[in-house]
């Protein structure tokens with residue numbers, strides 16, 4: 001290869017880079033969502049309440065928000081580069097998952113309390129909080145890597161495919177988590193996650209060597225030009241942009257209607273649609289499965305035809321309609337759940353496929369790591385920490401309908417477990433509310449784009 005031709009110009013090489021980075025997304029998303037189908041088992045076998053489950057799932061954002069780890073991650077990324085940040089991110093995910101595995105597998109924490117919380121719940125939550133730092137750092141790193149390798153090429157398609165690979169991890173987690181837990185133990189899915197992340201780390205090391213070759217092919221380092229270096233004062237520049245805030249608001253509200261829903265969807269299937277616990281993740285797993293094809297499809301459409309702001313608005317409308325269908329109390333037949341989840345899948349493909357590639361149209365490339373980190377920070381605060389806890393609290397406080405003790409086969413043995421019954425109408429109405437607010441933000445974003453000329457409605461290559 002000629003030394004003057006950048007490696008990114010070779011299609012096979014840039015797609016190989018993308019595939020290697022996506023392995024981290026696959027394994028990370030598996031672990032991020034594998035607790036969802038375990039909720040009834042955590043309650044039945046380990047005696048957790050919905051509030052404790054909400055506390056644990058909300059822990060995802062603790063360090064990102066309260067220790068500012070997301071902003072730290074953005075700055076580390078912009079200053080020290082994607083290779084080091086990506087490596088640290090996977091290492092955090094690995095350690096956090098191993099800690100969750102231990103918390104659920106050990107008997108040494110049984111009956112103990114730490115800071116007034118069950119020791120097992122707190123230990124699992126701390127593991128999930130560390131994991132949350134890792135996966136968020138990895139998310140911003142992977143995004144910046146795609147921008148670096150794909151600018152001027154199929155960037156929205158690459159971002160869509162990368163998210164699609166992540167969704168595959170979510171689908172596998174939802175579809176297999178409960179079955180693995182019933183066959184092995186409730187800690188079993190986390191053992192699988194720990195091993196998978198070791199594999200993700202190896203794939204990332206291969207990527208890092210390719211990325212070093214990209215530097216060499218461009219005769220410079222990742223941030224060779226001092227003009228391109230990130231400065232702390234850039235944060236002010238990002239925060240003073242109205243378009244940035246509208247996109248951030250849309251992101252926080254849209255994801256509040258989706259990610260926390262996924263944490264409770266298998267339980268909703270059991271409670272409202274009468275699905276067996278072991279199979280409770282099957283219908284929710286249609287959601288990420290649908291997005292695997294649709295997210296890159298819409299990403300490609302955005303690259304070729306534009307209409308990014310319209311795509312985001314449509315997506316917000318789809319998720320609102322889907323939640324409304326699930327909220328109607330008398331629609332309790334499982335085909336309704338299938339239709340609603342498929343509609344949600346369309347919305348869950350439309351918004352991310354246009355939202356993430358729109359950020360570089362609003363923010364300069366050298367500020368991108370920090371911009372994505374700031375967006376993820378607000379998303380963590382609201383959608384990944386606040387709303388999951390709120391839903392768990394609402395379930396315990398307003399939706400409890402009763403408890404019964406039943407006998408169930410677990411890892412080949414018959415065991416007595418407690419089954420808790422909830423009415424999910426109120427939590428579903430909250431999800432509808434988040435959807436409606438997301439529609440409002442999408443409309444405002446469309447108007448701001450017309451006013452400021454970001455180019456959100458234009459195809460790739462036609463933007464300033």
Ligand SMILES: NCCCC[C@H](NC(=O)[C@@H](N)CCCCN)C(=O)O
Nearest residue numbers: 029032033139143159163352356376
């Ligand atoms: N190119 C940006 C990709 C972001 C994808 C986006 N991920 C997130 O929003 C993460 N902050 C949270 C991941 C949580 C995993 N369950 C997405 O749509 O997944």
